[in-house]
Amino acid sequence: MDRDRVIRKLVRAAKNAMKQPEFCAMRTTNESVFPHPPASHSGSERHEEDFMTGEMIAGKLNETTEWVNSMCRRRSSNPMPFHNAGSRRFFLYSEVHAWIMNSPKVVHSRHRRRTKTEVAAAQNVKKKKEEAA
Numbered sequence: 001m002d003r004d005r006v007i008r009k010l011v012r013a014a015k016n017a018m019k020q021p022e023f024c025a026m027r028t029t030n031e032s033v034f035p036h037p038p039a040s041h042s043g044s045e046r047h048e049e050d051f052m053t054g055e056m057i058a059g060k061l062n063e064t065t066e067w068v069n070s071m072c073r074r075r076s077s078n079p080m081p082f083h084n085a086g087s088r089r090f091f092l093y094s095e096v097h098a099w100i101m102n103s104p105k106v107v108h109s110r111h112r113r114r115t116k117t118e119v120a121a122a123q124n125v126k127k128k129k130e131e132a133a
Contacts, residue, residue, distance in 0.1 A: 051083070051090035060093070061100075078103055 054072075058065045071080040072089060081095040114122075 049092055049094060052093060054089055054091070057091045057093075057096060061096075 052060070054065050054068045058068045061068075068080070070076070072082050073079060078099075080091075081099055082089045082091050084090075
């Protein structure tokens with residue numbers, strides 16, 4: 001008798017837990033987005049992660065949707081990873097995070113303003129080339 005009561009309680013608790021909004025298959029808010037990518041799992045374990053739209057990724061990275069679309073172009077030197085579903089693009093935050101962390105860093109050289117003599121010398125060379133042609 002006591003065992004049946006415990007089983008009924010567990011079944012009732014499981015049914016109530018399934019009614020909670022956190023168990024919905026589709027989430028429409030940014031609350032489901034991970035603040036950091038999940039730890040990598042072995043091949044046998046597959047961590048379930050929500051797909052994000054381009055607008056969600058743009059908001060997460062504080063960029064515009066145009067920037068996200070330009071980074072996804074195949075002709076880009078380092079395209080952002082995405083998944084196609086028909087004509088729509090979906091992103092996994094962990095893949096985008098890894099893409100950002102593994103992207104080559106841009107190294108800017110220090111710019112120096114040219115002196116008047118350097119500018120004049122460059123103009124003289126340009127004039128000589130035009131006269132020679």
